[in-house]
Amino acid sequence: MCRTDAASDKGRFSATITANVKIGECFWRMDMRFEDAGGEAFARFRPGQFLQIDASDAALPALESIPPELRDAAQRKVLLRRPFSFAEVTPQNGATMAELLYCVVGPASLRMTTLRHGDTVDIVGPLGNGFWVPEGKRTALLVVGGMGVPPIRCLAKTLTADYGDLETYAFVGAKTVGAFPFEGKLDEVSEQLGFSVPAFARFGIPSVLTTDDGSAGAQGFVTEHLAQWLDDNADRPKEETIIYACGPEPMLAAVAKMAIERDIDCQVSMERRMACGIGLCQSCAIECRVPDSDETVYKLCCQDGPVFDARNVVWPS
Numbered sequence: 001m002c003r004t005d006a007a008s009d010k011g012r013f014s015a016t017i018t019a020n021v022k023i024g025e026c027f028w029r030m031d032m033r034f035e036d037a038g039g040e041a042f043a044r045f046r047p048g049q050f051l052q053i054d055a056s057d058a059a060l061p062a063l064e065s066i067p068p069e070l071r072d073a074a075q076r077k078v079l080l081r082r083p084f085s086f087a088e089v090t091p092q093n094g095a096t097m098a099e100l101l102y103c104v105v106g107p108a109s110l111r112m113t114t115l116r117h118g119d120t121v122d123i124v125g126p127l128g129n130g131f132w133v134p135e136g137k138r139t140a141l142l143v144v145g146g147m148g149v150p151p152i153r154c155l156a157k158t159l160t161a162d163y164g165d166l167e168t169y170a171f172v173g174a175k176t177v178g179a180f181p182f183e184g185k186l187d188e189v190s191e192q193l194g195f196s197v198p199a200f201a202r203f204g205i206p207s208v209l210t211t212d213d214g215s216a217g218a219q220g221f222v223t224e225h226l227a228q229w230l231d232d233n234a235d236r237p238k239e240e241t242i243i244y245a246c247g248p249e250p251m252l253a254a255v256a257k258m259a260i261e262r263d264i265d266c267q268v269s270m271e272r273r274m275a276c277g278i279g280l281c282q283s284c285a286i287e288c289r290v291p292d293s294d295e296t297v298y299k300l301c302c303q304d305g306p307v308f309d310a311r312n313v314v315w316p317s
């Protein structure tokens with residue numbers, strides 16, 4: 001997974017839904033299968049890339065099952081595709097199976113909940129650059145906030161499969177226990193596993209779980225635990241460590257600051273509202289630094305990202 005092997009074969013493909021299940025208060029898991037050219041293109045999907053899904057033709061759920069706060073928004077027409085990451089991608093017998101974790105927040109994601117086994121969806125992808133592993137890394141620290149789980153979980157699988165020598169740790173945080181897009185009762189699981197998050201434990205990756213309100217795992221911000229780990233391991237060569245992060249922007253800014261202060265490489269997966277997803281509409285601009293200069297330039301989250309080197313992003317001061 002070097003920086004230059006980004007898939008260039010993006011396209012418009014049909015995927016068949018193989019499961020679409022509710023896994024939490026507002027979280028769903030959708031499994032889909034790509035075949036033929038779609039299967040080949042998505043077999044090369046790399047963690048951190050994304051897809052654009054067309055949910056315009058899907059039906060709305062019955063009014064009584066739409067949360068009251070989304071009932072007005074539900075009526076909006078879904079003219080544009082919506083961007084999503086994959087949490088897992090598995091080439092299988094000539095096809096490619098993929099798992100999408102999504103949070104129901106508006107008209108498109110509400111419609112996605114009515115898709116059933118055997119339905120097809122129109123997908124554009126794989127899009128964006130994805131994470132990369134620079135030469136010489138021996139330790140990877142995965143930092144996740146809330147709905148940032150999917151691309152980092154996808155990365156965890158790839159690092160385990162393709163970079164067996166990397167020592168990897170995960171730091172997983174959310175406001176409260178209900179804000180994690182994990183299946184099963186996390187509070188029970190975390191008691192059994194000593195706060196090891198099953199989604200990462202299955203790859204042999206030790207993890208720390210935090211919630212702001214203490215409803216699962218340790219109370220506090222995930223960044224406090226990352227800082228503690230970095231302090232405890234200050235004797236490790238910093239050039240051999242890399243941090244990968246996805247989550248709310250204030251968390252990304254805090255992780256970036258910590259990494260930059262310690263001169264540790266850090267890649268952040270950013271989010272912007274995306275209209276086209278392919279570099280045409282300019283709706284997803286991110287202010288970035290020009291190396292060795294005081295100037296800044298706007299880059300496109302959909303095309304130049306969504307993964308950026310944390311040093312290159314202009315973070316709010």
Ligand SMILES: Cc1cc2nc3c(=O)[nH]c(=O)nc-3n(C[C@H](O)[C@H](O)[C@H](O)COP(=O)(O)OP(=O)(O)OC[C@H]3O[C@@H](n4cnc5c(N)ncnc54)[C@H](O)[C@@H]3O)c2cc1C
Binds near residue numbers: 101270
């Ligand atoms: C690269 C990328 C990967 C993503 N991966 C996932 C994923 O794996 N799972 C998932 O649940 N969601 C993911 N999202 C977010 C998802 O695209 C939005 O939640 C989507 O807009 C939902 O569509 P909707 O019609 O249901 O709600 P909308 O009406 O489009 O949005 C509902 C609310 O969320 C806000 N919002 C939507 N998108 C963004 C954004 N990018 N930044 C800030 N606020 C936003 C809107 O302003 C609005 O208030 C990703 C976004 C990006 C850019």
Ligand code: FES
Binds near residue numbers: 273274275281284303
């Ligand atoms: S979403 Fe249109 S340019 Fe990025």
